[in-house]
Amino acid sequence: MQIYIHIPFCDSKCFYCSFNSYTNLENRIKDYSISLLKSLKYELKNVKKIDSIYIGGGTPSAVSPFYYKEIFELLSPFIDKKIEITIEANPNSATKDWLLQMRELGVNRVSFGVQSFNDKKLKALNRAHSSKEAIRAVELANRVGFKNISLDLIYDFYLDSKELLKKDIEIAFSLPINHISAYELIIERGTNFFSTPEVKANKESFNFFIRDEIIKRGFSWYEVSNYGKYKSSHNLGYWSYKNYIGVGAGAVGFIDNKRFYPHTNIEKYIKEPLFKRVEELRYEDILTEKIFLGLRSIVGVKKEILPSSMQKRADILVDEKRLEFKDGSYFNKDFFISDELALFIMQN
Ligand SMILES: C[S@@+](CC[C@H](N)C(=O)[O-])C[C@H]1O[C@@H](n2cnc3c(N)ncnc32)[C@H](O)[C@@H]1O
Ligand code: SF4
Structure with missing residues (x-):
C-alpha cells in the first residue's frame, strides 16, 4: 500500500498555487497533528505492508520534527528499510537540523520546491526563498546524507527566456540531485495569478527546450513533468493506478476503484478526521x-x-x-x- 500524508501549512502563499495550503495557521499545527494521527491509526488497521510514503503539502518543512516523530512511531511497524519515503521541503525552512531529524526518522528522499534559481523570478512568484538559499538547502540535504534529492522547477512564466531556463538547469545539474520535476505554469482559479493570466508566456512554450536541456545532461524522461536518474516509485505507483491511502486535510485516497475525500478545510478536518466522501468510479x-x-x-x-x-x-x-x-x-x-x-x- 502507498501512503500520502498531507501537511497543509505554508509560510507564504505563492501566487500560482491552488494546493490545499494555508498561511498564518501555526497555532493549529498541534490540533491538526492530533487529528492526523487519529486518521492514520484508523487507516493502518487494514494495512499489511507499506510500499512507499510521500509527505507533501503545503510545506512539510514548515512543521517541526517533533510532530513527524509521532507519525513515524505509527508507521514504523509497517516500514521495510528499502521503501521510498519522500518529504517535500521549501528551501527557506529546510534547516540542517530539520533535514537531519527527517533522515534519522527514516526519510530517504527530499523534494525541494525551488521553481527557479533566478531571484527576480522567485520574487515575482512570491516564493519565500532566494536562489542562494535554494542552493544551500540542496547542498545541506546532501551533506546530512540524502542520496535521493529532487527539485521542482516552473516554466512558461513571462520572465522566462531560453537563457534564464538554461541557467536554472545548469545550476540544478551542478547540485547533488538525481531527479527534477519541471512543471509548465498553470493559471489556476482562486490564485493571485488568476487575475493576471498574462503572466503565463503563451506565445511559445519552453517545454521542448526544457526537456532537451534536461535529457542531454543525462536524466531520463519518465513522465510528462518528471525526469531523473532515479525514478520515484511512489509517482510510478500513482500512474500505474495502484491503491493508496490519503491522510490529512484534502488528501484523496484511492482503493479498489473508489476515491475517498476527507475534509479539505483544516477546522473541519480537525473536528472530523475520519470523515470521507466516497466516490465510486x-x-x-x-x-x-x-x-x-x-x-x-x-x-x-x-x-x-x-x-x-x-x-x-x-x-x-x-x-x-x-x-x-x-x-x-x-x-x-x-x-x-x-x-x-x-x-x-x-x-x-
Ligand atoms: C506542493 S508543491 C511543493 C512543495 C512546497 N510547498 C514548495 O512549494 O516548495 C508542489 C509543486 O507543484 C508545482 N506547482 C504548484 N502549483 C503550480 C501551478 N499552478 N503551475 C505549475 N506548477 C505548480 C510547484 O513546482 C510546486 O513545487
Ligand atoms: S507552492 Fe508550495 S510553498 Fe507555495 S503556496 Fe503552494 S504549497 Fe505553499
Whole structure:
C-alpha cells in the first residue's frame, strides 16, 4: 500500500498555487497533528505492508520534527528499510537540523520546491526563498546524507527566456540531485495569478527546450513533468493506478476503484478526521484515467484493458510510429502529445 500524508501549512502563499495550503495557521499545527494521527491509526488497521510514503503539502518543512516523530512511531511497524519515503521541503525552512531529524526518522528522499534559481523570478512568484538559499538547502540535504534529492522547477512564466531556463538547469545539474520535476505554469482559479493570466508566456512554450536541456545532461524522461536518474516509485505507483491511502486535510485516497475525500478545510478536518466522501468510479472513468496516465508516462497502456475499437485505433498509432507496442502494452515516447493520442484512441 502507498501512503500520502498531507501537511497543509505554508509560510507564504505563492501566487500560482491552488494546493490545499494555508498561511498564518501555526497555532493549529498541534490540533491538526492530533487529528492526523487519529486518521492514520484508523487507516493502518487494514494495512499489511507499506510500499512507499510521500509527505507533501503545503510545506512539510514548515512543521517541526517533533510532530513527524509521532507519525513515524505509527508507521514504523509497517516500514521495510528499502521503501521510498519522500518529504517535500521549501528551501527557506529546510534547516540542517530539520533535514537531519527527517533522515534519522527514516526519510530517504527530499523534494525541494525551488521553481527557479533566478531571484527576480522567485520574487515575482512570491516564493519565500532566494536562489542562494535554494542552493544551500540542496547542498545541506546532501551533506546530512540524502542520496535521493529532487527539485521542482516552473516554466512558461513571462520572465522566462531560453537563457534564464538554461541557467536554472545548469545550476540544478551542478547540485547533488538525481531527479527534477519541471512543471509548465498553470493559471489556476482562486490564485493571485488568476487575475493576471498574462503572466503565463503563451506565445511559445519552453517545454521542448526544457526537456532537451534536461535529457542531454543525462536524466531520463519518465513522465510528462518528471525526469531523473532515479525514478520515484511512489509517482510510478500513482500512474500505474495502484491503491493508496490519503491522510490529512484534502488528501484523496484511492482503493479498489473508489476515491475517498476527507475534509479539505483544516477546522473541519480537525473536528472530523475520519470523515470521507466516497466516490465510486465507473468503468469508463477508470479506463479513461488509465489511458491518460499510461500515455503520459513510461507506464504505458495494457492492450487487454482496451475494447477492440480502441485497440484498432491504438494499432493505427503503432503503424504510424506514434506508439510502440511491447510485451502486451502500448507505450508513448512523446509525453507532450499524450492527450491528443489518448483522445484519438478513445474517440467514438
Ligand atoms: C506542493 S508543491 C511543493 C512543495 C512546497 N510547498 C514548495 O512549494 O516548495 C508542489 C509543486 O507543484 C508545482 N506547482 C504548484 N502549483 C503550480 C501551478 N499552478 N503551475 C505549475 N506548477 C505548480 C510547484 O513546482 C510546486 O513545487
Ligand atoms: S507552492 Fe508550495 S510553498 Fe507555495 S503556496 Fe503552494 S504549497 Fe505553499
